[in-house]
Amino acid sequence: MLLExxxxxxxxxxxxxxxxxxxxxxxxxxxxxxxKFGDFQINGAMPLAKELRKPPRELAQPIAAALTGIDAIExxxxxxxxxxxxxxxxxxxxERLTDALRDRDRDGVPAVEDVSKVIVDFSSxxxxxxxxxxxxxxxxIGDAIARILSFLGDDVVRDNHIGDWGxxxxxxxxxxxxxxxxxALQADPIKELERVYKxxxxxxxxxxxxxxRARDELAKLQASDPENLELWKHFVQVSRGSLDAVYAELDxxxxxxxxxxxxxxxxxxxxxxxxGKGIAREDEGAVCIFWSETDDAPKSLRKQKTPFIVxxxxxxxxxxxxxxxxxxxxxxxxxxxxxxxxxxxxxxLHFKQLFAVMRLLDVDMELEHIGFGTVLGKDGKPLRTxxxxxxxxxxxxxxxxxxxxxxxxxxxxxxxxxxxxLPEEIGEVARVVxxxxxxxxxxxxxxxxxxxFDWDKMISFQGNAGPYLQxxxxxxxxxxxxxxxxxxxxxxxxxxxxxxPAEQTLGKHLLRFGDVVYQAGATSQPHLICEHIYELARxxxxxxxxxPVLDADEPTRASRLGLTALSARQIRRGLGLVGIGVVxxx
RNA sequence: GGACUCAUAGCUCAAUUGGAUAGAGCACCGGCCUACGGAGCCGGGGGUUGGAGGUUCGAGUCCUCCUGAGUCCGCCA
Numbered sequence: 042m043l044l045e046x047x048x049x050x051x052x053x054x055x056x057x058x059x060x061x062x063x064x065x066x067x068x069x070x071x072x073x074x075x076x077k078f079g080d081f082q083i084n085g086a087m088p089l090a091k092e093l094r095k096p097p098r099e100l101a102q103p104i105a106a107a108l109t110g111i112d113a114i115e116x117x118x119x120x121x122x123x124x125x126x127x128x129x130x131x132x133x134x135x136e137r138l139t140d141a142l143r144d145r146d147r148d149g150v151p152a153v154e155d156v157s158k159v160i161v162d163f164s165s166x167x168x169x170x171x172x173x174x175x176x177x178x179x180x181x182i183g184d185a186i187a188r189i190l191s192f193l194g195d196d197v198v199r200d201n202h203i204g205d206w207g208x209x210x211x212x213x214x215x216x217x218x219x220x221x222x223x224x225a226l227q228a229d230p231i232k233e234l235e236r237v238y239k240x241x242x243x244x245x246x247x248x249x250x251x252x253x254r255a256r257d258e259l260a261k262l263q264a265s266d267p268e269n270l271e272l273w274k275h276f277v278q279v280s281r282g283s284l285d286a287v288y289a290e291l292d293x294x295x296x297x298x299x300x301x302x303x304x305x306x307x308x309x310x311x312x313x314x315x316x317g318k319g320i321a322r323e324d325e326g327a328v329c330i331f332w333s334e335t336d337d338a339p340k341s342l343r344k345q346k347t348p349f350i351v352x353x354x355x356x357x358x359x360x361x362x363x364x365x366x367x368x369x370x371x372x373x374x375x376x377x378x379x380x381x382x383x384x385x386x387x388x389x390l391h392f393k394q395l396f397a398v399m400r401l402l403d404v405d406m407e408l409e410h411i412g413f414g415t416v417l418g419k420d421g422k423p424l425r426t427x428x429x430x431x432x433x434x435x436x437x438x439x440x441x442x443x444x445x446x447x448x449x450x451x452x453x454x455x456x457x458x459x460x461x462x463l464p465e466e467i468g469e470v471a472r473v474v475x476x477x478x479x480x481x482x483x484x485x486x487x488x489x490x491x492x493x494f495d496w497d498k499m500i501s502f503q504g505n506a507g508p509y510l511q512x513x514x515x516x517x518x519x520x521x522x523x524x525x526x527x528x529x530x531x532x533x534x535x536x537x538x539x540x541x542p543a544e545q546t547l548g549k550h551l552l553r554f555g556d557v558v559y560q561a562g563a564t565s566q567p568h569l570i571c572e573h574i575y576e577l578a579r580x581x582x583x584x585x586x587x588x589p590v591l592d593a594d595e596p597t598r599a600s601r602l603g604l605t606a607l608s609a610r611q612i613r614r615g616l617g618l619v620g621i622g623v624v625x626x627x
Numbered sequence: 628g629g630a631c632u633c634a635u636a637g638c639u640c641a642a643u644u645g646g647a648u649a650g651a652g653c654a655c656c657g658g659c660c661u662a663c664g665g666a667g668c669c670g671g672g673g674g675u676u677g678g679a680g681g682u683u684c685g686a687g688u689c690c691u692c693c694u695g696a697g698u699c700c701g702c703c704a
């Protein structure tokens with residue numbers, strides 16, 4: 042259930058009843074910051090003080106009285122300047138947890154009532170180039186958001202808007218004819234394409250003839266010349282293999298791969314439309330939208346002197362044009378209600394402009410830029426995408442290093458007798474822990490701020506890091522293994538009760554899960570789920586230290602097994618929602 | 628020149644979007660292995676939230692100014 046939503050409704054009605062108002066008012070329910078204030082507080086009395094001309098505490102008193110006698114609430118009391126503190130009834134909380142324990146499909150989290158069709162546009166690498174660290178955040182943040190929204194019940198379409206139609210293909214076509222090696226292309230496609238691209242781009246810089254040939258080939262490609270089209274398709278196809286390998290490692294998938302090329306034919310029409318409607322005009326040979334001349338543009342854009350260009354003076358189109366065509370397609374063909382663009386903060390101006398154009402075109406769609414900060418090195422400067430010897434640090438090699446570092450720590454742990462991993466499981470555990478550590482280090486932070494990439498912190502495996510959460514899960518699994526019990530069977534039969542303080546603390550954390558997932562979905566902030574799971578793992582570890590499970594007497598034993606099962610499932614589900622896996626032994 | 632983002636403990640980050648005495652991890656100090664896994668648990672010190680005004684019952688959060696950092700802005704994506 043959604044606890045906060047339920048309490049908000051209780052509180053709103055209590056306010057209306059207690060103060061004799063015709064309609065419910067916002068209860069402004071919030072979790073308390075300190076357990077001594079109870080579990081939740083109603084802040085809604087204070088804003089009413091002015092309107093009703095009474096001191097807030099005098100308003101809070103009858104509200105608290107109106108809440109007594111409700112099953113969920115053990116007691117409600119006035120505190121501070123006019124807060125109403127709510128203490129939940131442990132018995133009621135325990136019943137809700139038992140309900141959640143029975144609900145194996147959704148762990149007690151309801152699905153949304155109004156389903157939206159949401160496009161999540163993320164990752165978006167360029168074809169013919171290696172994915173590097175710069176692609177990491179979009180890929181894993183986008184994946185997490187898509188997972189969260191699908192779990193909540195939205196109709197999510199994951200679209201990889203790959204860069205497969207740029208000027209680089211003219212150079213690649215002439216380059217491959219000159220220096221291409223088909224065997225090398227088959228063996229390691231992107232490596233070969235990059236090698237040739239470098240040669241071609243260098244020669245184009247020095248030789249105008251060569252550069253002209255590249256432009257001619259590009260023009261032929263864009264005019265659907267069969268031979269060039271065939272070559273281009275070949276490049277795209279072999280590149281896909283390398284991309285798929287990285288996505289498989291990250292456990293990331295897509296429903297659509299509609300790259301720039303998919304919209305190529307729509308672009309002239311877009312520009313005609315913009316010109317016809319008087320939104321754009323020609324200037325210095327290019328077709329532009331001038332915000333200073335657009336009355337209903339957002340204020341900050343109107344001060345922008347530089348225009349939004351949709352066609353270059355040489356007649357070629359730009360990514361701005363493609364992006365407009367993409368929104369049109371998503372609206373007209375996919376019937377999407379929303380589109381989320383998981384793209385670096387640095388492109389915020391571009392999206393602000395794009396969204397403003399779509400409003401001028403009367404496209405009724407919720408468009409949102411889900412920005413994120415830069416990945417920094419330990420020195421606080423943007424992480425270098427090249428190593429000391431000048432080679433590109435690819436995403437694939439970074440993930441390899443994560444797995445390797447995890448494997449080392451696991452082997453140390455086994456050698457010291459601290460960890461229990463079967464020899465044949467080491468590879469899989471290193472993968473889950475290593476990749477999970479990289480993802481968690483990123484996702485646990487507010488996506489808007491820059492974040493510091495630090496191997497030592499990530500793989501230190503202490504405190505708030507991915508392995509801590511996975512370890513808590515392994516502890517749960519280990520209890521069932523040791524007891525010779527099936528988690529699912531316990532989930533069917535156990536009744537949860539909350540007696541010991543550590544049980545109550547754990548129980549109250551468990552009950553907040555649904556609220557957290559909803560908020561993470563509504564604000565596109567996966568870190569809220571990470572934070573919750575971390576706090577849950579802490580509460581579970583406290584319970585684990587305090588409360589024996591297998592050695593307890595019935596009915597406490599069954600209840601504690603139920604708490605353990607629900608904790609395990611919530612950790613697994615929560616981590617799963619941000620794309621991180623778990624293992625039973627680590 | 629214009630626009631946007633940011634500034635919180637020694638370091639890395641939170642703060643449920645305006646709620647009570649600003650919380651975690653790392654690092655530092657001190658406890659806990661005859662209880663299901665010590666990658667763990669319990670406790671301690673550490674803050675004028677960059678500065679100055681303002682808005683109101685109430686500000687890390689909103690507004691103005693200042694200081695400092697970053698990013699983007701005509702034919703790349």
